[in-house]
Amino acid sequence: MSVRTKAVRLTEKLLRTMPLPAPGDDKEERGRALVIGGSRQVPGAVLLAATAALRAGAGKLQVATARDAATALAVATPEALVMGLAVNRQGEIARGSAALDRAVKGCDAVLLGSGMRPSAAAAALVRGVVRQAQATVVLDAGALSPALRAAAGKPYILTPHAGEMAMLTGAEKSAVERGPENFALDYARRMRSVLVLKGASTFIAAPDGALWVYRSQCPGLGTSGSGDVLAGLITGLAARGADARQAALWGVLLHGTAGRQVARSVGSLGFLAREIATGVPGLLDRLA
Template identity: 45%
Template sequence: MAETRDAPLTEATLKQWPLPELGPDADKEGRGHVLVVAGSVEIPGAALLAATAALRVGELTIAAPERVASGLALAIPEARVIALEETPDGGFDVSGCEALAPIAEGLKALVMGPGMQDESRSVMFVRAMLLMFSGSTVILDALAMSVVREGPFCSNSVVLTPRAGEMAYLSGLPKEVVCEQPLAAAREAAMHWNALVALKGAHTHIAQPDGRAWRFSGGGPGLGTSGSGDTLAGLIGGFAARGLPAMQACAWGVLVHARAGAALARRHGAVGYLARELAGEVPALVHRLDRQTRP
């Protein structure tokens, strides 16, 4: 693989992609609707983190395995929570898609993957969901990304958010190669999978299938904490629900996620804040960035 240049992603970049305006009379539908499909009996917190982040930006529905759905409903009283049937190993059963069919029409964004278990059965579920929600921007994280191992059938409205180890697993490249040539790895994966790829790391590389790419270098070590990626996936989904195209939603999510970490680092130190604290920083950051990106 050969590294080629990418464009820096900064606040100045976002001026080209301002958030769709919410008028003074806008109701909750004006923020757009995001569906977060996540969690398992062993990792229910991943669904909570992704959903909370998405709710800070857009309107929210959660779909979760039936054994954790009631707990999520109590934890996030602002959201509708749909309980789905589980596989014997705690994954999402493909029959659960039927319960989500009524909200497919008009849904702007779908986040799948945080906290999922039972890879083979859940991948069947993800494949069915991609077909059902083909009109939505779809963010795939964690185990849901394994769907690309079956073939490049995604589209420009699908976003994958792997870490280096996950990229190695999905692409078949050695992790060392991914770490040494992250831009090339992200670019080749985006072209092969026909999807947008945000390869997370000390520098996050965002690549499109057409070869265009951006690099964000403003993250800090504190973001390397458990659940941080779940929060990022929820943020990207929230921005897509607000009406931003996939690339722009990804850029906003990556930058806001990092700036939230920086705000916490200033108060608590570079390392040691928790992923659950990131979402609380989002509204003020979005307000500030929104004002800065307006003409």
């Protein structure tokens, strides 16, 4: 592959040229975010993503997760309506429900995949949600699939890291790491989606061939759960009314900048993913 588009550097100055929708005073105006994911073994991923969606300004939050973890998650996230979904013997979500169908149809942005492993059951769940969703769809972790091509003009937001990008394309991970911008561009076009290829340098590609790069210079962001926070921020911004590329660009910069803030107070390595989203509301005030 050869580079055909020069990446534009993602900066605060650039984002000020694409302001987010006015937040409004009513939670109904800031939209409803729905986060679907988790498992018996990894219940915390959904908590990270859901909290981040609220920190990004979403007005209402609903969460659908493994039934085994639903009560604990509801206690940990009193701001959310939490519904439990049936699980299989491995503790993974086995199928949806009528309540989930209603939530999908009524939300403004939906995130699928945090804390989920790729499986036949996960793929069936994701297909069903995507088929019903009228909202912006964010696909992460166990929801990523090369079979999910967006309808023209209604892009998904995909958030793979290099290993997941390799899985999606059939390439070696080392090849993705050598040319991330090429993989991001090609896959975004092929899937008619906005692609956020995560790494020390994160490339954001749109289906029309536009390409941006964000260099975080924050090694601490490479920590367990950090990607769940990023996916949640993007989902919260989409719930507020940001379009797919706007939500992806703002989410990436907010995630990186908030991570650098935590690093200055805690240290460059060793801070926790749960600490990243705390600084996002202040950043949104400053960047507005």
